[in-house]
Amino acid sequence: xxxxxxxxxxxxxxxxxxxxxxxxxxxxxxxxxxxxxxxxxxxxxxxxxxxxxxxxxxxxxxxxxxxxxxxxxxxxxxxxxxxxxxxxxxxxxxxxxxxxxxxxxxxxxxxxxxxxxxxxxxxxxxxxxxxxxxxxxxxxxxxxxxxxxxxxxxxxxxxxxxxxxxxxxxxxxxxxxxxxxxxxxxxxxxxxxxxxxxxxxxxxxxxxxxxxxxxxxxxxxxxxxxxxxxxxxxxxxxxxxxxxxxxxxxxxxxxxxxxxxxxxxxxxxxxxxxxxxxxxxxxxxxxxxxxxxxxxxxxxxxxxxxxxxxxxxxxxxxxxxxxxxxxxxxxxxxxxxxxxxxxxxxxxxxxxxxxxxxxxxxxxxxxxxxxxxxxxxxxxxxxxxxx
Numbered sequence: 001x002x003x004x005x006x007x008x009x010x011x012x013x014x015x016x017x018x019x020x021x022x023x024x025x026x027x028x029x030x031x032x033x034x035x036x037x038x039x040x041x042x043x044x045x046x047x048x049x050x051x052x053x054x055x056x057x058x059x060x061x062x063x064x065x066x067x068x069x070x071x072x073x074x075x076x077x078x079x080x081x082x083x084x085x086x087x088x089x090x091x092x093x094x095x096x097x098x099x100x101x102x103x104x105x106x107x108x109x110x111x112x113x114x115x116x117x118x119x120x121x122x123x124x125x126x127x128x129x130x131x132x133x134x135x136x137x138x139x140x141x142x143x144x145x146x147x148x149x150x151x152x153x154x155x156x157x158x159x160x161x162x163x164x165x166x167x168x169x170x171x172x173x174x175x176x177x178x179x180x181x182x183x184x185x186x187x188x189x190x191x192x193x194x195x196x197x198x199x200x201x202x203x204x205x206x207x208x209x210x211x212x213x214x215x216x217x218x219x220x221x222x223x224x225x226x227x228x229x230x231x232x233x234x235x236x237x238x239x240x241x242x243x244x245x246x247x248x249x250x251x252x253x254x255x256x257x258x259x260x261x262x263x264x265x266x267x268x269x270x271x272x273x274x275x276x277x278x279x280x281x282x283x284x285x286x287x288x289x290x291x292x293x294x295x296x297x298x299x300x301x302x303x304x305x306x307x308x309x310x311x312x313x314x315x316x317x318x319x320x321x322x323x324x325x326x327x328x329x330x331x332x333x334x335x336x337x338x339x340x341x342x343x344x345x346x347x348x349x350x351x352x353x354x355x356x357x358x359x360x361x362x363x364x365x366x367x368x369x370x371x372x373x374x375x376x377x378x379x380x381x382x383x384x385x386x387x
Contacts, residue, residue: 044099046089047082052103055082063095070105075133075170077104105131112162112171115148120175123148127171135170141236143185145178182240188233191257194247195221201243211245214252225253 042062047055052068059066074083084102087093110131115123124134142149151158152172187204189197194211201209217224228246231237248256 040095041092042095044087044089044091044093047085047101050082052080052082055101059099064093065096065098067098067100069100069102072102072105073128073131074104075128079104110164110168112151112158112160112164114160115151116160118148120146120148120173123173132164132168133170134173136172138172138174139177140174141185142176143178144176147176148173149176150174182238183236184239186231186233186235186237186243189226189229189245192226193222194224194226197226197245205239206243208240208242209245210242211247214246214248217247217249220247223250224248225250227253227256
């Protein structure tokens with residue numbers, strides 16, 4: 001058999017199949033590039049500091065989706081500002097990719113976490129996680145360095161579990177600043193027996209202790225008590241310097257304490273009596289002041305009433321005077337009118353008299369004319385007769 005022929009056919013088929021697979025792979029890769037938009041990308045913008053609505057508009061314009069997280073609060077940012085986001089600014093992502101945004105949010109009420117005796121950094125992180133801002137940090141002398149000793153809100157001490165309103169002003173942290181090397185706070189050991197006093201001082205690293213007895217005491221570790229110490233308690237003192245204690249017997253110290261208590265009670269009673277007397281004096285003064293004020297007010301009211309009465313009388317008198325004047329004016333007007341009427345009547349009488357006189361004159365003239373006519377007639381008659 002001729003195997004070379006079959007071998008050549010096998011090789012040809014094998015090469016053809018490889019070529020077909022290559023073409024199929026090439027086409028599939030091109031299809032994947034088209035489907036996945038290979039080479040096309042969007043640059044993630046920097047959104048930190050932008051408000052949430054503005055950030056959403058920017059992402060929508062770039063064809064990016066978003067997911068919002070409102071569980072974080074940062075006092076360095078305003079409410080509703082972007083604190084962080086992922087992927088980071090400048091990264092190349094596909095269109096339609098989700099961008100995870102953290103928004104500065106504040107709940108309606110925040111609860112104070114337990115931060116007493118915790119380190120400053122941890123306490124601040126816990127406060128920020130609870131949406132509580134730190135307004136101020138104050139340091140005081142305390143051996144617990146950088147430890148929160150107290151929390152103040154509006155100048156009042158608050159405890160774990162305190163609930164804040166929405167518009168909180170921020171808290172004030174009281175933190176220990178520690179002491180210088182070998183400097184510690186002296187404890188109060190007055191009233192303790194010798195054993196307890198030494199134990200307390202050594203526990204605060206004061207190892208040099210000098211003590212003195214007022215008199216011989218049997219079994220001083222139990223029966224002797226401290227009635228004085230130097231330096232006083234509450235003072236920051238070098239641990240390498242000696243602390244001095246003065247001791248007396250328990251009975252004498254108890255008597256001394258009783259005497260002091262009695263003196264303190266007497267002083268308190270005296271102070272109370274003095275306060276009561278002062279209160280009585282103040283009450284008396286207040287009553288006197290009130291009485292004086294009442295008298296002054298009465299006098300003022302009486303004066304005002306008298307002045308009002310005088311003013312009213314003056315007004316009444318003025319009114320009467322005005323009325324009198326008006327009446328006089330009316331009377332004068334009446335008189336003037338009567339005078340005018342009389343003058344008018346007199347004028348009318350005179351006119352009538354003048355008219356009568358004129359009439360009489362006219363009558364006289366008429367009579368004269370008639371007489372003249374009669375005389376003329378007589379003359380003519382006499383002339384006719386003479387002819």
